[in-house]
Amino acid sequence: MRIGVLTGGGDCPGLNAVLRAIVKRAVRSHGWEVAGVRHGWRGLLVDEVDVLDLDDVSGILPRGGTILGTSRTNPYHDPDGEERVRRAFQTHRLEALIAIGGEDTLGAANKLAASGLPIVGVPKTIDNDVNGTDYTFGFDTAMTVATEAIDRLHTTAESHDRVMVVEVMGRHAGWIALEAGIAGGADLILIPEFPVTTKEIGEMVTRRHDRGKSFSIIVVAEGAQVSDDSGAPLFVPGEKRDAFGHVRLGGIAPAIAEQVEAATGFETRYTVLGHIQRGGSPTAFDRVLGSRFGVAAVDLVAEKGYGRMVAVQGTRIVTIPLTEAVGSMKVVSPELYETARVFFS
Secondary structure: OEEEEEEOOOOOOOHHHHHHHHHHHHHHHHOOEEEEEOOOHHHHHOOOEEEOOOOOOOOOOOOOOOOOOOOOOOOOOOOOHHHHHHHHHHHOOOOEEEEEEOHHHHHHHHHHHHOOOOEEEEEEOOOOOEOOOOOOEOHHHHHHHHHHHHHHHHHHHHHHOOEEEEEEOOOOOOHHHHHHHHHOOOOEEEOOOOOEEHHHHHHHHHHHHHOOOOOEEEEEEOOOOEEOOOOOEOOOOOOOEOOOOOEOOOOHHHHHHHHHHHHHOOOEEEEEOHHHHOOOOOOHHHHHHHHHHHHHHHHHHHOOOOOEEEEEEOOEEEEEEHHHHHOOEOOOOHHHHHHHHOOOO
């Protein structure tokens, strides 16, 4: 049997762990051949497909990124995209495909699987917002990096009596901001799920300083919903969009910092972590989870469980229909955010 594998969307710590596990399981346990599709769905559209063998995955476990490369290519962006993917299956003799990615990559996988192509999914995103799985690999690494950054900014904030605004990733879901903020001792956490006004932010900072504190740490997700006194959005992103129609985010932290300083009189600085959260070596948790996902994905192909995705629920690896994974996003619940509020100053 010859199976393909691709990595789509943003790069993510732990991708190479999944690829390594897929190749080792497929070759050693089943005697299959694995074809690596370069740069996500684009590789099937332009025939960038190569054999991926045991030597190719040797030593890649601790490496960040993906040895296959990735892109935000949408196979349904062009009218003939689905047909070109079908032709690629025939040209490269693919009997099944493992698609590793987040909401967009898995959304395309779901459509292609519904059309009859033998595809299984592996959830990947540092945002941890894929439905049906408790965790996605990459999230733990991103959260750890963000926590370390917050720890470092604490010392500068305290030394200079400053308010520090730290922007982390999170377009629709605030998992990184929430968990890194709790772990890093943030005084306020702003996430997309729970709108807030600049007045409320300023009042929180003022209350904290009135109690004798000389500094504050505010963690904000890039997609946080913050409005000014008139109810208008504080930050409006540009119009540039990717192939899946997403507006490029990033830049809310300086807007918040400016408003906080104007409202409170306290010196305020900001830091945007950006792609630092996605780069570098994966944590042990992400290496193990990625490895488990890779093995489970190959086993799912062996069972012909097409149109399904591997997931972790509790400590068990399970499978769910792709339709359940892409039907909605996993967001922070009111109960969990209320836990975080306990630590707000």
